[in-house]
Amino acid sequence: MEEHQHVVLTMRGICKSFPGVKALQDVDFTLRTGEIHALMGENGAGKSTLIKVLTGVYELDKGEIRLEGIDHPIVNRSPEEAQSKGISTVYQEVNLCPNLSVAENIYIGREPKKFGRIDWKTMNRLGAELLKSLDIDVDVTVPLGHYSIALQQMVAIARAVDMSAKVLILDEPTSSLDELEVEKLFTVMRKLKGQGVGIIFVTHFLEQVYEVCDRITVLRNGQLVGEYPVAQLPRLQLVAKMMGKDFDDLASIKSLRKHTPAEDVVISTERLGHSGTIKPFDLQIQKGQVVGLAGLLGSGRSELARCIYGTDRPDSGKLHVDGREFAASHPIDSMHAGMAYLPEDRKNEGIIADLSVRENIMIALQAKRGVFKLLSRKEQEEFTDKYIDLLQIKTSDRDAPVKSLSGGNQQKVILGRWLLTEPDFFILDEPTRGIDVGTKTEIQKLVLQLADQGTSVMFISSEIDEMLRTCDKMEVLRDGAKVAELDGDRMSQESIMASIAGGER
């Protein structure tokens, strides 16, 4: 098959700088027809800059872009211009109109017409055919907003492909999808690949790269590290190339977890439930134990965490903390009981954007002490510096607003905030989402370290192997109910997937 492929897009010697930063230095990129090409790199490696240069969002400083069928270097000044030449992009956030029908969304701006009016019949028929050819099963006359984000994304992809079928860029399309939806997306991608479309796939998820991609281009600090066929680049080497340094390989993390948790139960729930989200749930967490909650999005894993922490109030069952019955009427009660909670939605529920790094770190401890016992400025600065140092938070200044930090560093600030309160029980809901690989590894190590020091941890993640590496025990949820409790040797990718999928697979 390789021989039939030919190059559809080449980028040579691409340079782009912003004031003070060389975002891209002499980067080459080649895309062939009928291939799925992963663009990998840590945050700030230059992935999005490269995409934006290609699609005309940014103007390039140096270098040339050539597209099959055009005999001179192309210059794109806007995404629309790029699209007219055959380069389409689908972003994580779908930018279509949810109140229009699926077919309208596909053909908006280029509707089939009859006697000067929109030919609805033809439009719906064409739309249905197009989606069917990609195995996407939707009713094209229904408003787009009725479907899940995943389906909306696929409609966006169908639209993009239908308009110009040479190069398709998928920029982190899977971040908000659950596993089954990802699987569906991959089916569509493979279909398109079969039709000869060249796909550039930007993602943070290593597993997905190995599942669907043919080739990987790795960037680091704005420079090209190399281009490799997937088969010739094992996972560990890929991570090493992205990080550009020797590091303990991801697999060795598990070996750190030798310690067995103590017998005493810190948290236990007895038929704890919340109508509409979680069915009566029994759970026991021992001192120094790391318990993982696995399940698809919407399976109730976050909701369970919220009920235990007290952001949501459970409406049935009991919660015991250190053997005593406990009911929080406000998160502060849970904090006094030794809990800490890193929420899933960092931007809306975690960081307080306009406050400084210092204020964001000290605020939980301050709330625990009470409004009248203000931490002195000196204490605040000491604590802040301690955690900036310990977690290696990259910030220009301890008084810089936390919103000026990158996502990974913001997450570290929130971790620091809670570590400062010295919790006995730490709930981490998707602590590594949207964070570069290096920081992910650091956070996983931190979790293990905490457990060794006797802190119990509840770890929620969409990445199963991340949990396999850190957890002592896994609770698998489906539709708000516990479907399996796995520990020791019974914990494996297969057993968890099987439990999540249940009888349907």
Add this chain to the structure above:
Amino acid sequence: MNEKLKRITHYRLFLPLICLALVLLVNMIKTPTFFHLSIKNGVLYGYTVDVVNRASELVILAVGMTLVVASSAGTDISVGAVMAVAGAVCCYILSGGAVSVNEYHAPWILGLLAALVAGTVCGAWNGFLVSRMKIQPMVATLILFTAGRGIAQLITKGQITYIRVESFKLLGANIPGIPLPTPIFIAIIVVLITSIVLKKTALGLYIEAVGINPTASRNVGIKSKQIIFFTYTFCGLLAGIAGMIATSRIYSADANNIGLNMELDAILAVALGGNSLGGGKFSISGSVIGAYTIQALTTTLYAMGVSADQIPVYKAIVVVIIVTLQSEEFNRYMRKFSARFAARKAEVAK
């Protein structure tokens, strides 16, 4: 040198102070007598004293308004009406229900306390509606904005209640032997106490946190609703204090005129002080400077002989200029402009 200049211009209160200075500068040129001070019978007289004195109520209201804006990203438009309620309650108690009295019917302190309680209760009502009932601040406070003066009228039975006792006037005039009017001191005390409390406790931080992100604040253990309730209640208390000063100045409860349109000036003072009306980070000193700027402007216009009914027009023009100077959009435009100018200059030099 350039670094130093940059640090000064980036200082938070730089623009509010420049605005105040500009208003004063106009006076220096147009009305040289503006800065003249004279002492008669041991009391200081002059336009500047007048500005600082007359601004007292506004300063006090602006302090409360700043906290309301910071915590809830909304404004309390009832403060003017609450001033009238406080004044009416006080006069009703001191006069025992009569229209005009020459001596107290109840101890003065009782009248004062009743007025402050009335203000606090009004504030608590607003706070309840905003924090518990989740009604938009503008709508919630609109209730007292419209009903407040009616309530005050009810209390005074639709008449202006006069308290013709010398000691009643002290709060709004000069205490014998002290050269400056009392309201100035009350305003200073309110600003000082508020600033100290905000500095010595975590309250200021909580208010900012709640204003920026109430959900995240709740997650770190801050009782967001309580904080919002508190700021409205405190704003009501301060409106009560301001109402007492205003009542004392005219030694009567004039339900129709006490604090009329003051809520708008108070909101303006907060904005002029460089505070975002979107909540979050705030500066009490900024609002105080804003309040004095507004009063300086009003007094300036009077000093220049502008008639009372024309003053709003001139005030509006100046306010537009000041607010534009401080707007982010305008500053971005100016930066772009100056960069282009510098580039052209460099080209010419070549």
